[in-house]
Amino acid sequence: MLIRILARIFPRILLLVILLGFETARVSATERVLTLSFGGEPRRLTAAALLARPDVASLAVPDDVSYHRAMTYRAVPLLGLIEGAASGGLDTIEARASDGFVSLVPASLVKKGASGGAVAWIAVEDPAAPWPNLPGKDSGAGPFYLVWTHPERSNIGAEQWPYALEALTGVDDPVRRWPQLAVDAALPEGAPERRGQAAFLKNCMPCHMLNGAGNAEVGPDLGRPLNVTKYMTPFGIKAVIRDPKAVRTWPQQQMTGFDKANLPDADVEAIIAFLTHMASR
Numbered sequence: 001m002l003i004r005i006l007a008r009i010f011p012r013i014l015l016l017v018i019l020l021g022f023e024t025a026r027v028s029a030t031e032r033v034l035t036l037s038f039g040g041e042p043r044r045l046t047a048a049a050l051l052a053r054p055d056v057a058s059l060a061v062p063d064d065v066s067y068h069r070a071m072t073y074r075a076v077p078l079l080g081l082i083e084g085a086a087s088g089g090l091d092t093i094e095a096r097a098s099d100g101f102v103s104l105v106p107a108s109l110v111k112k113g114a115s116g117g118a119v120a121w122i123a124v125e126d127p128a129a130p131w132p133n134l135p136g137k138d139s140g141a142g143p144f145y146l147v148w149t150h151p152e153r154s155n156i157g158a159e160q161w162p163y164a165l166e167a168l169t170g171v172d173d174p175v176r177r178w179p180q181l182a183v184d185a186a187l188p189e190g191a192p193e194r195r196g197q198a199a200f201l202k203n204c205m206p207c208h209m210l211n212g213a214g215n216a217e218v219g220p221d222l223g224r225p226l227n228v229t230k231y232m233t234p235f236g237i238k239a240v241i242r243d244p245k246a247v248r249t250w251p252q253q254q255m256t257g258f259d260k261a262n263l264p265d266a267d268v269e270a271i272i273a274f275l276t277h278m279a280s281r
């Protein structure tokens with residue numbers, strides 16, 4: 001009798017043990033880290049390590065750009081994380097997300113947080129208290145998310161709130177890094193192409209490359225093989241920027257539009273002038 005009972009439950013116990021083994025292997029394989037590379041050896045920080053820092057704070061974000069509502073986070077000031085580099089000649093912080101989104105945040109913006117500007121924080125998802133899914137997505141903004149308090153003080157745009165962060169890297173100025181982004185040096189100071197270059201770097205480069213410049217992997221290169229101004233009209237490009245779904249729709253469509261508050265008409269016109277200029281370079 002006992003042997004029969006044992007024989008019946010043993011395969012189940014075995015199965016349970018195997019499943020538990022898989023589960024722990026899966027968790028440790030996907031234990032997520034934030035890699036910081038600012039000269040010297042890269043630092044790989046886990047959520048636990050970040051949440052144990054003395055400068056971790058409880059942060060209220062009244063108008064979260066990705067969740068479209070008020071959120072509260074445990075967060076570490078970005079300036080505290082990159083202290084040494086920030087006091088040196090750091091130019092740009094490349095914030096790379098796991099979905100191929102890459103925001104290039106000028107270090108000057110982050111440093112201004114210490115003197116009355118918007119303050120950048122790395123919000124850290126506690127694995128024991130996961131964040132909700134983002135609206136319309138099947139994942140949340142974790143494990144790490146760059147958020148800002150008082151974003152209006154430094155005109156922080158929606159593309160400067162990268163979520164699902166996996167790496168922050170100190171890099172050179174984008175136009176020095178990718179000389180093909182440069183506009184004609186003969187263009188006057190206030191030329192729309194110059195304004196367009198800056199607006200493109202801030203708003204479009206996180207998803208799009210241009211003539212091979214940049215390293216985002218979300219949308220197509222807008223310069224190669226054919227520059228977008230050669231096959232879309234300025235009217236069409238403007239319409240895509242404002243609301244891609246007003247131009248064409250399909251289920252896997254990813255780009256979201258920019259409203260006037262986020263990207264004024266003058267910036268949209270300037271981006272189109274810049275893209276047109278790039279077609280002839």
Ligand code: HEC
Pocket residue numbers: 159200203204205206207208218219220222228232237240241244252253254255256258271
């Ligand atoms: C969050 C990522 C993201 C951002 C930011 C973004 N785009 Fe896009 N864009 C895409 C993706 C992805 C596509 C491909 C179509 C799709 O899935 O929506 C696309 C398509 C386009 C197209 C159509 C190209 C073609 O050949 O069909 C244009 C034009 C365009 N984007 C311009 C811009 C401009 C200009 C900006 C900056 C103001 C911008 N995009 C910002 C993701 C983005």
